[in-house]
Amino acid sequence: MSTHTPTALPPAQAAARLDEYVVIDVRTPGEYAAGHLPGALNIPLDHLHTALPALKAAAARRAPLVVCASGNRSATACAELAAADVPAATLTGGTTAWAGEGHALQRAEGAGSAWPMERQVRLTAGSLVVLGLTAGTRWRPARLLAAAVGAGLVLSAVTDTCGMAAVLARLPHNRPRAADLDATLRALQD
Numbered sequence: 001m002s003t004h005t006p007t008a009l010p011p012a013q014a015a016a017r018l019d020e021y022v023v024i025d026v027r028t029p030g031e032y033a034a035g036h037l038p039g040a041l042n043i044p045l046d047h048l049h050t051a052l053p054a055l056k057a058a059a060a061r062r063a064p065l066v067v068c069a070s071g072n073r074s075a076t077a078c079a080e081l082a083a084a085d086v087p088a089a090t091l092t093g094g095t096t097a098w099a100g101e102g103h104a105l106q107r108a109e110g111a112g113s114a115w116p117m118e119r120q121v122r123l124t125a126g127s128l129v130v131l132g133l134t135a136g137t138r139w140r141p142a143r144l145l146a147a148a149v150g151a152g153l154v155l156s157a158v159t160d161t162c163g164m165a166a167v168l169a170r171l172p173h174n175r176p177r178a179a180d181l182d183a184t185l186r187a188l189q190d
Helices: 011-016 029-034 045-061 072-083 094-100 117-136 140-159 163-168 178-189
Strands: 007-009 021-025 063-067 089-091
Touching: 007 011, 011 089, 011 094, 021 045, 045 063, 045 072, 045 178, 063 072, 063 094, 072 089, 089 094, 117 140, 117 163, 140 163
Parallel strands: 007 089, 021 063, 063 089
Antiparallel strands: none
């Protein structure tokens, strides 16, 4: 098994060469609906293994350009694709950098503005810390909740992973509908 080192493309270079790639957005369906690169297909990161056969077929025609909000999840996806012998590129800075440089994002009809996963994590972590400290004024062991969240954030930073994001990705508003994922996999095979 050979591995490929992912190419990191800055937004300007990706925009100039967008037609050379099949764009894969690995964010949650809500994040994707709120704004994605033109023509991007949504395969949430935790469903990437399911899509590997279709991605291999698509990569034979056009290289994948993997995109997320900041570049972290797309780098993880590129590493998984490289391990499966699928060469891929990642968008430096993700959709945040893309939009920041003035490139257009497509939005789904009637889509609300779903919060990015990073913002969902901040809200959940902050809420749990406040809850633990507040409850800890009446029942001291509740402060352990705040300590556990803090330890989890440190571990997240050290390992460059996020267990809380993995849990939040399983919530209904962050899950792809089976029909949507099936349609994406069919589009990759065409």
